[in-house]
Amino acid sequence: MFKVRTGVALVAALVALAACGGTDQADTPAADGPRTLKLWHYEGADSAMGKAWAEAVKQFEASHPGVTVTFEAKAFEQIRQSAGMILNSDEAPDVMEYNKGNATAGLLSKQGLLTDLTSEATKRGWDKLLSPSVQTTARYDERGVMGAGNWYGVPNYAEYVMVYYNKDAFKKAGVEVPTTFEEFTAALDTFVKAGTTPIAVGGAEYPAQQIFYQLALSKAQRPWVDAFQLYKGKADFKGPEFTYAADTFADWVKKGYIAKDSAALKAEDMGVSFIGGKYPIMISGSWWYGRLAAEIKDFEWGTFLWPGNTMSAGSSGNLWVVPENAKNKDLAYDFIDITMKKDIQNLLGNSGGVPVAADTAAITDPKSKELIENFNKLSTSDGLAFYPDWPAPGYYDVLVAGVQHLINGTKTSGQVLDEIAAPYDENLADIGN
Amino acid sequence: MTTRSRDRGYWVFLLPSFVLFTAVIVVPFLMNVGIGFTRWQGVGDPRWAGLDNYTRLFADERFWASFRNNVALIVAMAIVPTIIGLVLAATLFDYVGKKVGPRAASLLRAAYYLPQVLPVAVAGIVWGWIMHPQFGALNELLKLLGMEPRNWLGDPGWALPSVMVIMVWFQIGYPVVIFMSGLQRVDPALYEAAEIDGATWWRRFWHITIPQIRPEIYVVLLTCTIAALKVFGPIFVLTRGGPGGATLVPSYFSYQNFFEKANVGYGAAIATVLTLVIIVVTVFFMRIQDKES
Numbered sequence: 147m148f149k150v151r152t153g154v155a156l157v158a159a160l161v162a163l164a165a166c167g168g169t170d171q172a173d174t175p176a177a178d179g180p181r182t183l184k185l186w187h188y189e190g191a192d193s194a195m196g197k198a199w200a201e202a203v204k205q206f207e208a209s210h211p212g213v214t215v216t217f218e219a220k221a222f223e224q225i226r227q228s229a230g231m232i233l234n235s236d237e238a239p240d241v242m243e244y245n246k247g248n249a250t251a252g253l254l255s256k257q258g259l260l261t262d263l264t265s266e267a268t269k270r271g272w273d274k275l276l277s278p279s280v281q282t283t284a285r286y287d288e289r290g291v292m293g294a295g296n297w298y299g300v301p302n303y304a305e306y307v308m309v310y311y312n313k314d315a316f317k318k319a320g321v322e323v324p325t326t327f328e329e330f331t332a333a334l335d336t337f338v339k340a341g342t343t344p345i346a347v348g349g350a351e352y353p354a355q356q357i358f359y360q361l362a363l364s365k366a367q368r369p370w371v372d373a374f375q376l377y378k379g380k381a382d383f384k385g386p387e388f389t390y391a392a393d394t395f396a397d398w399v400k401k402g403y404i405a406k407d408s409a410a411l412k413a414e415d416m417g418v419s420f421i422g423g424k425y426p427i428m429i430s431g432s433w434w435y436g437r438l439a440a441e442i443k444d445f446e447w448g449t450f451l452w453p454g455n456t457m458s459a460g461s462s463g464n465l466w467v468v469p470e471n472a473k474n475k476d477l478a479y480d481f482i483d484i485t486m487k488k489d490i491q492n493l494l495g496n497s498g499g500v501p502v503a504a505d506t507a508a509i510t511d512p513k514s515k516e517l518i519e520n521f522n523k524l525s526t527s528d529g530l531a532f533y534p535d536w537p538a539p540g541y542y543d544v545l546v547a548g549v550q551h552l553i554n555g556t557k558t559s560g561q562v563l564d565e566i567a568a569p570y571d572e573n574l575a576d577i578g579n
Numbered sequence: 580m581t582t583r584s585r586d587r588g589y590w591v592f593l594l595p596s597f598v599l600f601t602a603v604i605v606v607p608f609l610m611n612v613g614i615g616f617t618r619w620q621g622v623g624d625p626r627w628a629g630l631d632n633y634t635r636l637f638a639d640e641r642f643w644a645s646f647r648n649n650v651a652l653i654v655a656m657a658i659v660p661t662i663i664g665l666v667l668a669a670t671l672f673d674y675v676g677k678k679v680g681p682r683a684a685s686l687l688r689a690a691y692y693l694p695q696v697l698p699v700a701v702a703g704i705v706w707g708w709i710m711h712p713q714f715g716a717l718n719e720l721l722k723l724l725g726m727e728p729r730n731w732l733g734d735p736g737w738a739l740p741s742v743m744v745i746m747v748w749f750q751i752g753y754p755v756v757i758f759m760s761g762l763q764r765v766d767p768a769l770y771e772a773a774e775i776d777g778a779t780w781w782r783r784f785w786h787i788t789i790p791q792i793r794p795e796i797y798v799v800l801l802t803c804t805i806a807a808l809k810v811f812g813p814i815f816v817l818t819r820g821g822p823g824g825a826t827l828v829p830s831y832f833s834y835q836n837f838f839e840k841a842n843v844g845y846g847a848a849i850a851t852v853l854t855l856v857i858i859v860v861t862v863f864f865m866r867i868q869d870k871e872s
Contacts, residue, residue, distance in 0.1 A: 228838075230620075256623075257623040410731075539839070540835060550822035551822075554735055556822075
């Protein structure tokens, strides 16, 4: 009989060694010696979160004399692919940024790799600071399904998908900011007639599938989202929502709203071409906001929520999680607490992020104000519909492949819907639904 | 001391490599085989699943498609580079080396080898730019020539051929270098005698070069076929198996299951099948080579 556990421990140890590059020091000091808070996150230093958390580290060190913060910058992919093995080893950090959702934080919580933060959340008032829709991604039940059960993570920012637009290009084409779906498609038509492909899309990564999801959401109500994302009921892939999304998406490619050659383009290609003024519209998440603010110099730009939708792809931001194997959990809680404080949240908001517990009066930048106001519109009307790739592990690739077929016209809408339904149903069977 | 007992003493020297081989190859492989019989998400307790993963695997259209794509990549990474490499090596050795000078031949050999030195991620990203549908150099060139631009890596009809062309470019230097070194040990008298007898360049290539460097040809074919079977880096950087699975290969499919889908048992089953295929191919080549020699 082979000993899987021993083997896994060995693999985990190797991965952890490779990940740390041998620079780690032993961080189990004597109780009376100096202590270390081991912190991992993957936000860029110039991003809103990066700036806010650097300030949080400073405040933490000031308020915790004798404690050093050992910060290790990780890549999103690095944590996404090896989190399970690392957290199962002795090399786990004390606090770590981790992706939210059933297939990620939910999976780890189910496997007992994350600390239950429920009592801390109540004691420190995090549960009061976060709106119910933002809290959805913080809590997971025993099956690892979000929305109910214990707290396994704390989000301290939020994100949502919106429409970015080039104000100069809109003005030049005589197009007003659309307020209804009909006005939106009319605007797209105007650009196509003028010989411009209106929407920048990356079909090889998340952007295309998020447009597909936005289209489904235009026909959906909350129970549909709950069925698809939280497994509260049967998700019908051949129902009006997904059928409309697949048909309309294919139609948008045919009509020239989306370039026929965008199947292999990455998200970065999409962003760079919008920044370069090649497309008047880009549909993507608030995570682009800071980058656009920093890099667009040649034209005026703005944002609006997807016209006509009451719901949009969006959720809390990534989570702070405390691994079950963390050695300094008390310090981890203190650090999370600092990131929830008003001044850190205000800094996040003023740097182009979407804070979840900021003082609105303290957000001075007008663009940031618009970003936050739009989020509040969604959040207060229960409009955060999460992301389409969340319901099952590996669903991201399934959707990428499906939407690529729609862009290339290599499969019909019906075939694509069958193709994305199968892995979803398989996962449901796996978790016993 | 008998010869036998004296020979036994040499086993001590093999011990370090035997331990290393067991630790980094045999044990992980056996574990992988074992995990292939379970349902497991990577952490927690694996559940015994018997042959479930294998029955699912053999019914999985994506798995078969990935192997079909792999056959195309064997053509692009082993067969075509071997043929082109043979012609190039013979030309460099026999023609450029003699008429222009050995320095020119060495320089060209180094130039052909350059792609092999480049990290695969760098080469992949650069080719991604060259083949970019909207502002790639290749399409710009085609437009200049009045030809229709193509969506090289994004169109399912073009993606695999595009990857194949890139892999030919990537691989070509390796056979050239090996064959040129092989040609160094061919007795020049053979070529001289053939030349005196009036044999054309093609006849000398066919009747002397190829038979003389046959061992090198086998080595190149074997190593390149194995490289093609386990190709991962270029697919990861260029297409991630897309569009819509058009360039999916078994190693990337296995990776997707391991890391993206947390479907470790299934990923292990794919890896096991891939390993077995590689072992069979290796044994097949070795047998042929043994017979020949």
